Amino acid sequence: MELLNDVWESRDFPVLREVVRRADVEPTGLYLPVSEVEEAAGLSHDDVQRAAWWLLRAGLVRVDVLDALITA
Structure with a gap:
């Protein structure tokens, strides 16, 4: 069984x-x-997009469809 990477840190x-x-x-x-x-943050575009999606789901940020993050 393969362990999932911890992406929080x-x-x-x-x-x-x-x-x-x-x-x-x-x-x-x-x-x-x-x-x-x-x-x-020294991250790729895809990684920032993924992080933003999960942070949005957690209610920590708002994400705008035009590729921007907005604080909650």
């Missing part, structure tokens, strides 16, 4: 950390392009 948490870091700087609202999260 390697993918989801770095994306959430970057969104929260940026939200602290912009407390009145945040429109954060995925490309900026990719660069800051």
Whole structure:
């Protein structure tokens, strides 16, 4: 049986950390392009998209269809 990779530490948490870091700087609202999260977190576009989807399902972020993350 193959074990699943733990993506919280390697993918989801770095994306959430970057969104929260940026939200602290912009407390009145945040429109954060995925490309900026990719660069800051050192992740691929696909990984940021996957993390955003799971963070959305957890109610931690909002995701806009135009490829951007918005803080909850």
